[in-house]
Amino acid sequence: MGAGGSKTIIAGGLKHCTLWKADRSPSCRAVMMALDALNLSITEVDVNMDKGEHKSPELTTLNPLQTLPIFKDRELILNDSHAISMYLANRYSTSDQLLPRDPGRMSVIAQLMHFDSGILYPRYQMAANPILYENCNFVMPQHVCDIECAYNDLETMLAGKTWLAGDTTTLADISVAATVSTLNVLVPIDHTRYPRLSSWLDQMSEEIYFITANKTGLGEFTRRIDRGTVCDDSVFKCPRSSTSRRGSVTERN
Ligand SMILES: N[C@@H](CCC(=O)N[C@@H](CS)C(=O)NCC(=O)O)C(=O)O
Incomplete structure (x- = not known):
């Protein structure tokens, strides 16, 4: 995270998108799996939940619920894994396999x-x-x-x-x-x-x-x-x- 967490920026990815996540959280892993399945790369920020980093003022501003994951794409902020995965598939996927348009x-x-x-x-x-x-x-x-x-x-x-x-x-x-x-x-x-x-x-x-x-x-x-x-x-x-x-x-x- 901004102060303290580790940041992975993948070259050639959607650099305007950021995911704040903790690997041990199932909700975060759902989004990470969706990203990998959709072959999308975004900025990922590791947040240490055991240290309460998800409750920092910076992240509370993004997500008043103080939960992870948090996703930001320019002005859009989402804080539910299902909504995030749906958005990624709808907005950025070239295939409709993971989320059929029907x-x-x-x-x-x-x-x-x-x-x-x-x-x-x-x-x-x-x-x-x-x-x-x-x-x-x-x-x-x-x-x-x-x-x-x-x-x-x-x-x-x-x-x-x-x-x-x-x-x-x-x-x-x-x-x-x-x-x-x-x-x-x-x-x-x-x-x-x-x-x-x-x-x-x-x-x-x-x-x-x-x-x-x-x-x-x-x-x-x-x-x-x-x-x-x-x-x-x-x-x-x-x-x-x-x-x-x-x-x-x-x-x-
Ligand atoms: N429905 C939300 C659940 C989010 C949620 O509750 N995340 C947990 C981690 S899996 C969390 O941040 N809990 C806050 C805490 O443990 O303090 C989603 O699917 O994203």
């Missing part, structure tokens, strides 16, 4: 992006934030349950399909893959219960843009989350907050 197909993609934004992402936040920010070291049973319900929805949506919105990958697969690959770290997808979802994620993981734009940040996120500490019902009998967990640890001591 109104029906485009609406199906928008619908899946709303599912990502309204169902998947809040469940990710509920499960991850106590671990990222509150010293909790497990995913609470209610959150495991909510995430598995979402896996079940996706399993149903993928019936008879390879990709979420048609015969080829679209922005819908990209946004959902950023969130689901991250959820998979918190609540591993059981391939016997969710075979279609599991195989869809395996196939997405082989896409070149997944490798170039999602893998590193996913690894960074994974290191932040202790994989072995997903709450075991035999130890924690009912849903409880991280505050009560800390209380019970104190009691045991």
Whole structure:
């Protein structure tokens, strides 16, 4: 970022466009994957969320919500990954593969992006934030349950399909893959219960843009989350907050 963050400017790219991002954030990785899939290069600014750089006065002016990603193209500022990816595809893509121009197909993609934004992402936040920010070291049973319900929805949506919105990958697969690959770290997808979802994620993981734009940040996120500490019902009998967990640890001591 302007003061302190590292900046990568790619020669020959859209130099009037800037993305402020953190690799560990699924929303940022969705935009990074869209950029790579669309073969677009813009200025990328790394923001250290652990140091609270996304809440700096400079970035708060750009995005009062104090979230990442933030995207700027001359006078236009966007702060939602789905809106940013849609804009990039609409404004700069020469192909309509990732975002078909047909109104029906485009609406199906928008619908899946709303599912990502309204169902998947809040469940990710509920499960991850106590671990990222509150010293909790497990995913609470209610959150495991909510995430598995979402896996079940996706399993149903993928019936008879390879990709979420048609015969080829679209922005819908990209946004959902950023969130689901991250959820998979918190609540591993059981391939016997969710075979279609599991195989869809395996196939997405082989896409070149997944490798170039999602893998590193996913690894960074994974290191932040202790994989072995997903709450075991035999130890924690009912849903409880991280505050009560800390209380019970104190009691045991
Ligand atoms: N719906 C937004 C979500 C943006 C969002 O909440 N981003 C997270 C990172 S993944 C964030 O900046 N959280 C603020 C924080 O953790 O303080 C999008 O898709 O861009």
